[in-house]
Amino acid sequence: MTSAGARTTSLYESDIERVVVSEDEIRVKTAELGKQIAADYGEREPLLVGVLKGAVMFMADFARAVPLPTQLEFMAVSSYGASTSSSGVVRILKDLDSDIAGRHVLVVEDIIDSGLTLSWLCRNLAARNPASVEVVALLRKPDAIKVPVDVRYVGFDIPNEFVVGYGLDYNERYRDLPYVGLLKPSVYER
Numbered sequence: 092m093t094s095a096g097a098r099t100t101s102l103y104e105s106d107i108e109r110v111v112v113s114e115d116e117i118r119v120k121t122a123e124l125g126k127q128i129a130a131d132y133g134e135r136e137p138l139l140v141g142v143l144k145g146a147v148m149f150m151a152d153f154a155r156a157v158p159l160p161t162q163l164e165f166m167a168v169s170s171y172g173a174s175t176s177s178s179g180v181v182r183i184l185k186d187l188d189s190d191i192a193g194r195h196v197l198v199v200e201d202i203i204d205s206g207l208t209l210s211w212l213c214r215n216l217a218a219r220n221p222a223s224v225e226v227v228a229l230l231r232k233p234d235a236i237k238v239p240v241d242v243r244y245v246g247f248d249i250p251n252e253f254v255v256g257y258g259l260d261y262n263e264r265y266r267d268l269p270y271v272g273l274l275k276p277s278v279y280e281r
């Protein structure tokens with residue numbers, strides 16, 4: 092029987108130039124980050140804040156890779172819309188369901204590109220009086236950063252190219268691709 096991952100891969104194959112971070116690399120790194128964070132937090136119970144929609148796959152896998160009791164919250168923000176570059180204007184589409192005052196907040200993000208989304212979000216969360224705010228991001232583009240963001244945990248530094256998969260979209264497509272891949276420019280130049 093063909094696995095769901097294999098089916099998704101073959102459906103999108105002609106749109107992907109190359110794999111940037113493979114399924115195996117994501118799995119191994121997520122386990123490493125989970126262990127490291129558990130060691131760093133010790134007795135402190137993190138409140139994971141996943142940033143919808145991009146972080147949904149990483150959040151689901153990461154939450155199960157942290158050998159600590161965690162709680163899950165989600166925020167939805169959008170700065171990209173249907174474009175491949177950030178508008179710089181961040182909108183809250185869905186806010187947290189609970190009060191984070193006194194909590195150890197760990198923001199879970201799929202990617203830091205310009206840094207605009209996270210720098211805005213960290214300021215927004217810090218204003219709610221949490222005990223701490225840290226960030227774990229699966230991907231970061233060091234050459235694209237426009238505003239500095241203090242990120243404690245990063246999975247992979249990647250080149251400054253538009254990638255899709257594992258939660259990351261182009262025009263709401265490819266989020267279900269099981270790896271992170273480089274989208275052929277011909278797809279967004281269509």
Ligand SMILES: O=P(O)(O)OC[C@H]1O[C@H](OP(=O)(O)OP(=O)(O)O)[C@H](O)[C@@H]1O
Nearest residue numbers: 143144145169170171204205206207208
């Ligand atoms: O560092 P930046 O340049 O701000 O880019 C990173 C952000 O952009 C993407 O979200 P997007 O706004 O596209 O929403 P989505 O997660 O729903 O795709 C991504 O998921 C990050 O949240």
Ligand code: HPA
Nearest residue numbers: 204252253254255259260
């Ligand atoms: O490279 C990217 N791909 C998809 N979504 C994104 N949001 C910021 N950067 C990216």
Ligand SMILES: [Mg+2]
Nearest residue numbers: 145171259260
């Ligand atoms: Mg997006």
